[in-house]
Amino acid sequence: MGYFRSIQQIKEIHTLRVLDLTADLIRLNPANYTAWQYRRLCLLYHYNHSSSSSSFNIDNELIFIQEIADIFGAKNYQLWAHRREIIRWILENGTKLYEDDLSTSSSSSLSNTKKTEIFNQWKQELGYNELLFTLRYLIKDIKNYHVWGQRQWIIQTFNIWDQIINTNTVNINEFEFIENLLIGNDDSDIRNNSVWNYRWFIFTRGKGHINMQTVPTIIDAINLSSSSSNTPTTSNNSYIITEELLSKEIQFVLTCLNIVQKNESAWSYLRALVRLPYISSNTNQPNINISLHNWLIIYKFCVKCQNFSYPGINIYANEWLAEYYEEELYYYGNNKNITKNEISSSSSTTSSSAISLSSMNCITTSFNECYQKIIELYTNNYNHDIIRKKYWLYRNQIIQQYYTNIIQKDTHP
Numbered sequence: 001m002g003y004f005r006s007i008q009q010i011k012e013i014h015t016l017r018v019l020d021l022t023a024d025l026i027r028l029n030p031a032n033y034t035a036w037q038y039r040r041l042c043l044l045y046h047y048n049h050s051s052s053s054s055s056f057n058i059d060n061e062l063i064f065i066q067e068i069a070d071i072f073g074a075k076n077y078q079l080w081a082h083r084r085e086i087i088r089w090i091l092e093n094g095t096k097l098y099e100d101d102l103s104t105s106s107s108s109s110l111s112n113t114k115k116t117e118i119f120n121q122w123k124q125e126l127g128y129n130e131l132l133f134t135l136r137y138l139i140k141d142i143k144n145y146h147v148w149g150q151r152q153w154i155i156q157t158f159n160i161w162d163q164i165i166n167t168n169t170v171n172i173n174e175f176e177f178i179e180n181l182l183i184g185n186d187d188s189d190i191r192n193n194s195v196w197n198y199r200w201f202i203f204t205r206g207k208g209h210i211n212m213q214t215v216p217t218i219i220d221a222i223n224l225s226s227s228s229s230n231t232p233t234t235s236n237n238s239y240i241i242t243e244e245l246l247s248k249e250i251q252f253v254l255t256c257l258n259i260v261q262k263n264e265s266a267w268s269y270l271r272a273l274v275r276l277p278y279i280s281s282n283t284n285q286p287n288i289n290i291s292l293h294n295w296l297i298i299y300k301f302c303v304k305c306q307n308f309s310y311p312g313i314n315i316y317a318n319e320w321l322a323e324y325y326e327e328e329l330y331y332y333g334n335n336k337n338i339t340k341n342e343i344s345s346s347s348s349t350t351s352s353s354a355i356s357l358s359s360m361n362c363i364t365t366s367f368n369e370c371y372q373k374i375i376e377l378y379t380n381n382y383n384h385d386i387i388r389k390k391y392w393l394y395r396n397q398i399i400q401q402y403y404t405n406i407i408q409k410d411t412h413p
Helices: 002-009 016-028 033-049 059-072 077-103 112-138 145-158 174-184 193-205 218-225 243-259 264-273 292-308 315-334 367-384 389-411
Strands: none
Touching: 002 016, 002 033, 016 033, 016 059, 033 077, 059 077, 077 112, 077 145, 112 145, 145 193, 174 193, 174 243, 193 264, 243 264, 243 292, 264 315, 292 315, 315 367, 315 389, 367 389
16 A cells, blocks of 8 residues: 555556556455546556557456456445446547547548448447346346446446347347346346336336327426426437336236235335326327326225235235325315215316326215225224334324314314
């Protein structure tokens, strides 16, 4: 370390001995972020000043990173941040060479179209190789947070959301890759929150599923819901979730929950899904409320979970049902003396939740019945979920307070 501090003081980055020294330091302590950072300064200098006759080769750095990961393990933030930076340099340099070649007259017999084809193929292979590199360590530890983060960066940087990659055994895209990790074989882990998180990333930010030239974006849907405009704009760079795609994804989650009904990761994923804006199949316009069809499917599934969950109750299904009944309770409370038959024809404002009661019939028949159902569901969770007993008590108290306020208003208007 004394030798390293001396080199830092004189800011020596132009000699190859600095690379050897930082390599030794990293082997002694792979989490030494100072050694990694100084190594990058040295690498960047040599990368920008190396010539064809130079002994420096940036590919050797990728080999060094793999060596550190194999020997000391891949759960190392510095290692993955370093590799990401190296790949970014390679990509930027390749892009600059390609753009310079297109902008200057060249004696090359290749047309610009052929040059573009060669560049795109090189870029694609670089991205695919990095995906395969992450796969090498996901096989060893499927819950490695750093590897999943690296894979997300690769997908975004190289824009390979939906393309096919070769895993040496089969050709699959990212969605099939995720599905195999969840329910594909005996080694799959359907409870793996890392995989569910990655699926959310791919589903909400992916590209290539539909024509983006003709439909509004997710941002348009959010803006439209808070404005009086009925004509959203379009964006060519945003990913669009259609009603059909959303329904298919909801069905996939319910399939997973059928296998393991008390899978908290899947329930959290489903909760987020129904709050996504999507393009309605009927109007081709943005919609921020879950369709009646999808809601009934989920509702029936939650009721089924209540009847068949073993051992104990399903607190996640109970919470889902209770939150829907809460929307009904608030709807009843804001529309005094309203009956179930009047709800579908009334013109209340749109609910702030994922469910629009102005466009569907309530399950319950009265304010009191709705209140009793909510109290029963939260009380069941309170009795069975020891870790979050105070949370369920808190949810119960909120509903009781609201119910009391409404009754008092009715009694003393």
